[in-house]
Amino acid sequence: VEAILKTYRQVDLVFGTHNLDALPRLLAKAMRGEKAIEVKSEQGGIVEDLPVNRSSVIKGFVNIAYGCDKFCTYCIVPYTRGKERSRLMPYILDEIRQFEQRGGKEVMLLGQNVNSWGKDLGIEDGFTKLLIAAAQTGIRRIRFDSSHPRDYSETTIDAMRDYENIMPSLHLAVQSGSDTVLQRMNRGYTIEHYKELFDTMKAKIPSMTFSTDLIVGFPQESDEEFQKTLDLVDYCRFDQVYSFIYSPREGTPAASMEDDVPRHVKEERLQELNRHINHWAYENNQNYLNRTLEVLCEGPSKKRTDVLAGYSREFKLVNFTGRNVKAGDIVQVKITGAKSFSLDGVAIE
Ligand code: SF4
16 A cells, blocks of 8 residues: 555555445545545455446356465465455345346356355355355356365265256366475365366266366476476366466565576476367367357357357357347357357357
8 A cells, every 4th residue: 555655646545355345435535635545454244235236237246255265375365355254145145136137147156266155154065055055046057266176075066967057167276287386386185186076077067168277387397297287288178278377476475486497498388288278179179069059148249240159058159140149048059160269150040
């Protein structure tokens, strides 16, 4: 706060991520010409019933928890967002119902680590209970993000299998394919555990698609450790990967680790990783050719206004043609083309 106020003297109002509810009061103060500064860092209850302004009537985000207790060594979130705090179930369900009653079709339940929802409230296996209650609201589609492999429970997989409106796609961030790198990152699981989880999900829900996050060039990452990341990508054949070169965040433990991987090596590793990622993205999409997928239409495609776009249950972007289809419709689409990052199709009339 001091740095902001010193560098940008024209700033009248500063508030923190825990103080969103204070915005109207702070705005009024700033409009009276007073400096309005409120960045509370202490833990507090979650303020409920804040007004929601949604940019889409079709798809909506619903926060279920804030903060994170995991302290991965490269991540600043636990320091900036504080300890994990779960919202109470009735408020979450009310928000989903209200969204659905206004025509909403798909909700994304959001948290830094959704699988540990309810732990701070003393609820055992809380996320599965919440997920089932959310499914029972009758909303057409539910997704959730982010999942942490350490807290994933088999009951959650069973709920995904048993409820038609929980979508069979999962973002399960792994970050590295090497146990020793995972240890340095303080991720709290092994690759054996990750693969077991992956295999169980694939066995129970064969249509499940997976995305993940991967970091290359973490401090002291050796060629062998990087090779293990490539091996994991070839094992899991992810549908989508968000791949990054490691960059230090000031104030985190990793920022003080010796970072001895030269920049050009990090870049070569990222390119090599992306070759594997793109290969599997393309291969996986070929499996959808001539199949029919259920697509939630979001309106015209970004590139061509005469083509519609939407996402399938498996979170595949589908560009398609169809008469009398409008944003918000859930339609069956026959897949006629498959690229690495999107599918083409025709709506079945
Ligand atoms: Fe928490 Fe995710 Fe950051 Fe790890 S990477 S500390 S799980 S927010």
